[in-house]
Structures are given as C-alpha cells and as structure tokens.
Amino acid sequence: MDFINVLASPPHFFRLFFQLAFSLFYAALSERRKASLKRPSSADYELDATTGPFPREPLQNLPPYYTIWEDAFHTATHPDTRLRLGIDNRAESVGAHIHGSQWRADVASWPVLDTECLQGNVRFLQRAHYVLAWLVNLYVHSLPPPSDAPSSNDAPIIIPKSLAVPLAAVSRQLRIAPVLTFADTVLWNWEFVDATKPLSETNMKFRTFSGTRDEEQFYLASATAELHGIEMLRIIDDYHNLPNVTDLTTISKVARDLGRLKGVIEDISAIIQSVRAKCEPHVFYWQVRPWFEGHNPSGASWVYEGVPDSHKLDLNGPSAGQSTVMHAVDLFLDIDHKLRQRRRYPAPSSENRRAEKGFMERMRRYMPGKHRDYLLALSNTPHPVRDLAAQIPTLRDPYDGAVDALKNLRSAHIRIACLYVVSMTNSTSFWSRCPIAGQVKKEITHARGTGGNEVTVLLKAGRDATYRAMFKPPPEKYLAPPKH
Ligand code: HEM
Known part of the structure; x- marks a missing residue:
C-alpha cells in the first residue's frame, strides 16, 4: 500500500498531528497533576493500618554475614557484659571499662561490611540502622571522658569506618539521618x-x-x-x-x-x-x-x-x-x-x-x-x-x-x-x-x-x-x- 497517498494533505496532516501531540501532552500533565494531588493515605507510606509507624513484627536478626554486628550489640547491652558510660567513675565500673576498651578495639578493627545485599529489604535495612546506630552511641559514650587539658575537649570523636560507612549507606537507602x-x-x-x-x-x-x-x-x-x-x-x-x-x-x-x-x-x-x-x-x-x-x-x-x-x-x-x-x-x-x-x-x-x-x-x-x-x-x-x-x-x-x-x-x-x-x-x-x-x-x-x-x-x-x-x-x- 502507498502510505503517502492515504495520508491527508500536508497542512491537514500537520494539524491532526499537532492536535494529537497536544492532547497526549495535556493528558500526561493532568495525570501528573492528579498524582500530585493524590489524597494522602497513611497506608501508602509504611504506616500500617494496625500498627501505624511500628513494623508489624519485631525486626529479625540480620543475615549471618553480619554476625559480628549483632554479637557486639548483644554483648554491649547484655546485663552481664553491658558497657558503662565513660564518665561513670565508680569503682564497681572499672572491670566494665576494661571490657569496654577491648570491645571498642574489636569494633575499630572490623572490616567494612558490604550492605548491598540488604538493599530492597526494608526490614533488614531498618534492623541494620538500628544495630549500627546503637553501636555508634555505645562506642562514643563508653569512651573515657577527655582529660582536663582544654585542647582534649575539642578533639574530634572518630567513629570507626566499620560502623560509619555501612550506617551511612543504609541511612541513604532509608532516607533517614545516619x-x-x-x-x-x-x-x-x-x-x-x-x-x-x-x-x-x-x-x-x-x-x-x-x-x-x-x-x-x-x-x-x-x-x-x-x-x-x-x-x-x-x-x-x-x-x-x-x-x-x-x-x-x-x-x-x-x-x-x-x-x-x-x-x-x-x-x-x-x-x-x-x-x-x-x-x-x-x-x-x-x-x-x-x-x-x-x-x-x-x-x-x-x-x-x-x-x-x-x-x-x-x-x-x-x-x-x-x-x-x-x-x-x-x-x-x-x-x-x-x-x-x-x-x-x-x-x-x-x-x-x-x-x-x-x-x-x-x-x-x-x-x-x-x-x-x-x-x-x-x-x-x-x-x-x-x-x-x-x-x-x-x-x-x-x-x-x-x-x-x-x-x-x-x-x-x-x-x-x-x-x-x-x-x-x-x-x-x-x-x-x-x-x-x-x-x-x-x-x-x-x-x-x-x-x-x-x-x-x-x-x-x-x-x-x-x-x-x-x-x-x-x-x-x-x-x-x-x-x-
Ligand atoms: C521524660 C519524658 C520526656 C522528656 C524529658 C522530653 C523532653 C523533650 C525535650 C528536651 C524536647 C526538645 C527537643 C529536643 O529533643 O531537643 C522535646 C521535644 C518533643 N517531645 Fe518530648 N520529652 C519527653 C517525653 C515525650 C513524650 C512521651 C512525647 C510523646 C509524644 C514527647 C513529644 C515531644 C515532641 C512532639 C517534641 C517536639 C517539640 C514539640 O512538639 O513541642 N515527649 N521533648
């Protein structure tokens, strides 16, 4: 078939073409407008109908690859091995501080674990954020207080990369502060x-x-x-x-x-x-x-x-x-x-x-x-x-x-x-x-x-x-x- 000959005359053809293009364009625009005016419904935003902002179930432990994180978390918050605040200078806390110092040295020596396999699994990402964020505060606040020398108060606190890098990565995924x-x-x-x-x-x-x-x-x-x-x-x-x-x-x-x-x-x-x-x-x-x-x-x-x-x-x-x-x-x-x-x-x-x-x-x-x-x-x-x-x-x-x-x-x-x-x-x-x-x-x-x-x-x-x-x-x- 000769397509050229069945097409309308050029001016008419262009008019039709532009009409079609414009209507498609406006249809797309109004769809976008409708989407942006979509009525907010909490269920669309990880806010559960029954449990609201809480997950339905407690978060599961991370996969075995992350055992070092989970174990350190468990140790640092277990009643028998709990870390103490660095500023706690009671005699009874001396043993806990020795253990705390070893715990921190271990954490600082860990490899930086890859978080790629957590991507797409919101519950695992939440668990990783939870575990790592607690580990960061356990690490920082169990450090001995700075000495009385004025300069030591200004010394930055270094969060080791074994915690900092994966925490920043999962936070980016969840779009939450690290x-x-x-x-x-x-x-x-x-x-x-x-x-x-x-x-x-x-x-x-x-x-x-x-x-x-x-x-x-x-x-x-x-x-x-x-x-x-x-x-x-x-x-x-x-x-x-x-x-x-x-x-x-x-x-x-x-x-x-x-x-x-x-x-x-x-x-x-x-x-x-x-x-x-x-x-x-x-x-x-x-x-x-x-x-x-x-x-x-x-x-x-x-x-x-x-x-x-x-x-x-x-x-x-x-x-x-x-x-x-x-x-x-x-x-x-x-x-x-x-x-x-x-x-x-x-x-x-x-x-x-x-x-x-x-x-x-x-x-x-x-x-x-x-x-x-x-x-x-x-x-x-x-x-x-x-x-x-x-x-x-x-x-x-x-x-x-x-x-x-x-x-x-x-x-x-x-x-x-x-x-x-x-x-x-x-x-x-x-x-x-x-x-x-x-x-x-x-x-x-x-x-x-x-x-x-x-x-x-x-x-x-x-x-x-x-x-x-x-x-x-x-x-x-x-x-x-x-x-x-
Ligand atoms: C011992 C109990 C509590 C203390 C000492 C406390 C203290 C504070 C402080 C110091 C702030 C200032 C913001 C900041 O964190 O820097 C704050 C903010 C806030 N707190 Fe509490 N809080 C307590 C319990 C609660 C509870 C149970 C709720 C539950 C809804 C709550 C809701 C808020 C809200 C919504 C703000 C933001 C400021 C505002 O909306 O007025 N707080 N709280």
Whole structure:
C-alpha cells in the first residue's frame, strides 16, 4: 500500500498531528497533576493500618554475614557484659571499662561490611540502622571522658569506618539521618512479651543502654503515645477520604472526628505525664540521657571515618520531636511553627522569634524517608481542615477544641521537660551522690535538648504557635505586650 497517498494533505496532516501531540501532552500533565494531588493515605507510606509507624513484627536478626554486628550489640547491652558510660567513675565500673576498651578495639578493627545485599529489604535495612546506630552511641559514650587539658575537649570523636560507612549507606537507602533516632529507640527497638498476642502497650519490651527500668519505661511511654497516635492517623485518613466537604452529613462527620481527635490528644497528654510515676528524673538525666547524645554543635565534633563530607551529616540525638504521628497532627491542624501566618494572634513574642523556627522541619530528616513523604503529602492537601473551619462556622468550636487540647499537651510536656532536663541541669543535689554527674556538669551551660536546642524557649514557641491556630480570640493574658 502507498502510505503517502492515504495520508491527508500536508497542512491537514500537520494539524491532526499537532492536535494529537497536544492532547497526549495535556493528558500526561493532568495525570501528573492528579498524582500530585493524590489524597494522602497513611497506608501508602509504611504506616500500617494496625500498627501505624511500628513494623508489624519485631525486626529479625540480620543475615549471618553480619554476625559480628549483632554479637557486639548483644554483648554491649547484655546485663552481664553491658558497657558503662565513660564518665561513670565508680569503682564497681572499672572491670566494665576494661571490657569496654577491648570491645571498642574489636569494633575499630572490623572490616567494612558490604550492605548491598540488604538493599530492597526494608526490614533488614531498618534492623541494620538500628544495630549500627546503637553501636555508634555505645562506642562514643563508653569512651573515657577527655582529660582536663582544654585542647582534649575539642578533639574530634572518630567513629570507626566499620560502623560509619555501612550506617551511612543504609541511612541513604532509608532516607533517614545516619545516627540514633526516635525510630531506633522506640519504633524498631521492641519485642513482644508474649509473641502469641498482638502489639499493645502491655505486650512490648525494650532493649536499654543503661539497664534501668526507668529507661524502659521512658521508651514505653513514647511507644504508648505512638500507639494512640494510630487513631489520629485514621482520623486524618478519614478526612482525606471524604468524597466532598460540602454536604451536611460530611460536615457533621468532620465535627465528630475533630472531637475524637481532641480525645486522643488528651490521652497522649496523660501518657506523657504518666512518665513521672515510672521514670525517675535523676536516673533519666544522669544515667539514661547521656547515652542519647548525638553530635552537639557546642561539643566535640563527630567524624564518620570513610564517609565523604562527614561534617554535613545530620547527627543530633533522638527525640520524640521526630515522631511522625505528632508531626501529622500538627500538619492536619495547620500549626504554624515557622511563624509564616501574619493573621494569627497573639503576635509572636520576642522569645518566640528567637526560637529555632525550622526545628520541626529539621526533625523530619531523622524520620524514615517514607514517613517524611507522608508528611509532605499532608502539607499539600487541597482542603486543609482549618480552611474548612474558617468557611463553616459550626466547625470552629470542634477545631478549636482539638487545637486547645494540643496546646494543653504542649504545656504539660513543657512541665515534664523542665522536670527531667531543665531542673536537673541546674541541680546540685545529685553531685555528691553521683560521681558520674560531676563530669557532665562541666559541659553544660544551658539546658539544651538532645538536638542542642535551648529547651524552654523552643518548647514554649511550639506551644504558642499551637495556640495561635485557634479561631476564638485568646484571653487577655496571652496577648503580646503592646509595641511602643
Ligand atoms: C521524660 C519524658 C520526656 C522528656 C524529658 C522530653 C523532653 C523533650 C525535650 C528536651 C524536647 C526538645 C527537643 C529536643 O529533643 O531537643 C522535646 C521535644 C518533643 N517531645 Fe518530648 N520529652 C519527653 C517525653 C515525650 C513524650 C512521651 C512525647 C510523646 C509524644 C514527647 C513529644 C515531644 C515532641 C512532639 C517534641 C517536639 C517539640 C514539640 O512538639 O513541642 N515527649 N521533648
């Protein structure tokens, strides 16, 4: 057949051709647009319908090739062979320090194991991150403290390449910071008490650095808060699955769900406060928290041997500020931590302005990459619930109720942080009783979070940003002083 002769005349042919090309182009564009406006659903982002941010099962041991890592991890946290903080100068710890020094020499002499065979297996990658991140902090914090010579305080801490290189590699795969995170201490750090029963706050046990019950209870409080947070994820998913947000039935569902959300936030607030009964502030501050410390900008730098641009890595310590469910509720309620919204009241105080505005966003780099993607999807939602409440007056009270509960949670959390961190920093009563403490106090000038932030300024800024999302005018006492 003569193809040339069956084609339309050239101008007509080109018109048809361009019409076809344009319609294909627009179809592709609108598909992309639809994809980018896809309603966020937590299940698409490694947030399980039943266990939320937790894996369904505890993470399995790594394949036999990685036995040296698993064995060293086991030894360093086993009750009989547990490593001690380097600053623990009690006589009873001398034997443990000798063992610790041999343990570190062994770790430093290991070969750099290849992590290629873990690629594509998320659970193994998580396990590798968990084991290596714990090994790094065990290694660093069991080192003897620097001597009194001023220069030795500035000497960098070298993380041996046997730990640093594979940790950086698996972190790249998971898109998470190459350091101990909230996921490593809570989400991936549990086993069933009874493996025949489902995951619940009464069926979890945790590995600890210090061997104290207080540390375990601290993890359990965070885990319990996360488990309650699963209900928040469901509420958020439900909202994004609404076919429309205009009819009366839908609006009353949104109002009811905001009421449910308020209840869950109140439960989490009670859980945070319950930590007081189970975790002793002195033990937390002096025996547990030092193990968490990551690289602190005001302290000695951490160098990841064999990792290019090691100084650019995110190396702060773990914090519940890295909890995906807490970020999700903030985004859902449109809490403006960055102080971008000019029309919210009261105006930020000068202290609020001084706080690090990017803290919450920075903490997201310490979350598994998939969870961060979920939060990004939430922040791009086409129908934020606060906008809806602005349009529909009957939703304002339920919305304000949920925000008020979140503000109260943050107020309660500030009291806990003050009790466990701020007042302990300033406490002298413990120095005489605890020989560990004297060494630590030298390094502290202000109460700082594990991320090196000035705690009260930061947490109050978060509470005030929360309060500012409410519609109803704030009581007089919350208003900023008049400008002169
Ligand atoms: C003894 C218990 C606790 C203490 C001492 C404590 C302390 C702190 C500190 C010092 C910070 C400042 C940020 C940083 O890490 O540098 C922080 C942030 C944060 N913590 Fe806690 N925390 C405790 C328990 C919890 C629990 C159980 C939760 C559970 C949800 C939680 C949620 C948060 C959140 C979401 C942030 C980010 C700041 C904010 O949203 O206001 N904390 N915490």
